[in-house]
Amino acid sequence: MPQYRDNLNVLRRAFPQPVSDQEHDAWFVFSVLRALDRVDAMKSQRPILGEPQEIDFSKATAACVPDEMSTVELVSRNLVDHLAGMFIWGHPRSQVNVINPPCIPGILGTLLPAIYNPNLCSEEASRGVALAEAEAISMTARLMGYDPDSSGGIFTFGGTGTLLYAIRLGIEKAVPGAMQNGILGNMPVVVCSDQAHYANKTAASWLGLGANSVVKIPTAPNNEIRTCLLESELRRLLKEGRRIACIVATMGTTDAFGLDHLEKIRELRDELVHEFSLHYVPHLHADAVIGWAWSVFRDYDFALNPLQFPDRTLRALAGANRRIRQLHFADSIGVDYHKTGFAPYVSSAFFVKDARDLKMLTRDQSTTPYLFQSGDYNPGKFTLETSRSGCGPMSALGALQLLGKSGLRTLLGHLVTMAETLRNRLTAQPAISVMNPENFGPVTLFRVYPDDVDTFEMPKLEQTDARYAAQLHRFNDYNRQVFQAMHAEALRGDGVVISMTDRFRETDYGQPVVALKSYIMSPFSDEQYVQAVVDSVERARKQVAGVFK
Structure with a gap:
């Protein structure tokens, strides 16, 4: 038998079997459990796994692909070793910048697609996992006050990805045809508060607008955008003939959980469109990657307080609710399930109030002759990514189904x-x-x-x-x-x-x-x-x- 056939027989054991094989399936499960046991052995009362480790990147950069094959057991041990010194985000003494510990169904939502590797580019390549994306999008859209029958959304690669989609839609609205012809004339601008996430500048830079096209508006001491200054700046820009691609309302700032008054911003935007007789409507995006989860309190009875929260907590939740319940005024919303939805990284979604907006991003079908030959659900026609993991939607769906409104509250x-x-x-x-x-x-x-x-x-x-x-x-x-x-x-x-x-x-x-x-x-x-x-x-x-x- 040729040597490669001997190697092949060994390698086949390192893959999940495509048909039921009780012995091999048990060995696969055992391999996973053994890795988890080793991780569990690294736990103590401290907020880190194992012992503190000095990180040596010079050694890492000297690594080479080995000449010979290894074994599942040896590689598993090596992978577990890489977790040594890692902070445990679920530990109560870990209080680092908005990193949630994932719940068990959320973890399973990452594990299961990793085994069978669906690609959410199309229904054909993802089948029922595509349903998970549609379910999670509809559940969250309804939670935030959107009509799931007319709204739409897709999972993407993080909070920056949601802003990238929002600003890209705004460009297409302000400069029709920019998808094909590029941006002609003065660069459109993006307007947000001075407490907005730096990803606004990242997205503007990567989209070719440039970081200097992001206009920052001062905030009040509670980190809410000053709408009076927003109005004066928008008027100045429009009088100068500048096109406003996107207004970004921050619904839960990273540093201080500041919440902008979205309803006022929407009213102001609509008034200026009428006053200046604009041929387009500047896109209004709610960057709610942190704050979205407080939507579970939209229908909470604060007077009855059935969960019996302490008075001061109840007031804080009600205070957040009075702003978060305005999310439906936005043309689009960004959500991170891996921030406040208790799902693993990366699980983020971009929502549009009107699903037809996504058609503005559709690419010419002739450029993808080998894709989209079957099925009705083919988001790859308009998504930035062609390779789209099922882990984000499945983990979000798992967390949402486990927690429900009551659990999140x-x-x-x-x-x-x-x-x-x-x-x-x-x-x-x-x-x-x-x-x-x-x-x-x-x-x-x-x-x-x-x-x-x-x-x-x-x-x-x-x-x-x-x-x-x-x-x-x-x-x-x-x-x-x-x-x-x-x-x-x-x-x-x-x-x-x-x-x-x-x-x-x-x-x-x-x-x-x-x-x-x-x-x-x-x-x-x-x-x-x-x-x-x-x-x-x-x-x-x-x-x-x-x-x-």
Whole structure:
């Protein structure tokens, strides 16, 4: 027998069998369980897997494809080893920037398509997995207030992908024919708040508009766009003959869960279209990749409060609901199930209020003669991607079916309760100032100061008085040092894993304000772990006190 046939027989055991084979199927399941057992053995009481690891990228870049074949067992062991030192996002002492722990059905939604590898380019290549995309899109559209019979949507590669689709649609509306002919004349602009995600500039850059075509509007202290300034800027742009491709409303900012007034923005947009007799309607997109999940409270009885949330939590949830319930005013919405839907990465979707909008992106059928020969569901005709994994839709569907409205309400309510508890504990510390005390979400921003600083007055002076710029920069550095001390402790498997932002907002005189950030996303969070944040900060302050000048 030729050598390659011997190799082939060995390799066939490394693949799931295409027909039922009880012995091999059992071995496949055992291989998965063995890998999971090894991962489980790496768990402890600490928020990391295994022991802390020094990351050596020089060794990684020297890696080569081996000459000889290996075995499933050896490769499995190597893959598990790569998880050593990884933070466990579901651990209550992991409070890093809006990373949710995936639920078990969400994980299965990633595993099952990985075995059978559907391609959601077309119905033919995905069959029932295409139904999962349609189901998840319809369920979420209805949840957010869209009519699932007239709206549409597709899964994409992340929150940046949702913005890319939104701005691309806006370009086509403002410059009809741009898909074929490119953009002629003045570049259209994208308008958003100064707290909007940097992905707006990323998308504008990649679409050829350029980052400088993104116009930023100042926000109020609660991180909501100032609609009066938005109106004046839109008027200026239109008087100058600029085309407005897209207005992006931020529905849950990453740093401070700021929520724009979408209904007012929609009214303003419509008034200006009429006043300036525009031949197009600027596209209005809701960047709700974080905030979308609060749509489960659209029909919650806040007066009866059947889940018995604490009073302060109830007020925070109601505060978020009064903005999130406006999502249906947007022409399109971005959703990340991997942020607040408890699904694994990557699970993101782009929704349009009018499904016909997606036809603007349709490519010429003659360019794909080998595709779309059967079936009615062929999103690859208009999606940016041709290779479309089924993992995102299946994991989102699994999470939605498991949690339902009640489960999502329970989880979000608990996370907000824990964040409220943390803010109360931090506020009680004389050396700490909470920067978002009235926040509605699970994120807490705070600044830490040395012992001799008046934390009641200093944050106000830093924000408003340019004469305190030197102190602002000095305490920015102090907070960076506190964060580094806390992060080093976390990498050792101790303390709490939190984040830091170099600019949660700017001062009135244009300088960045650094803040430490706790983003509680674990369903296992409890008051004892909230106190662990306070204790970790205090240890870091004592460590920094010896070196800070």
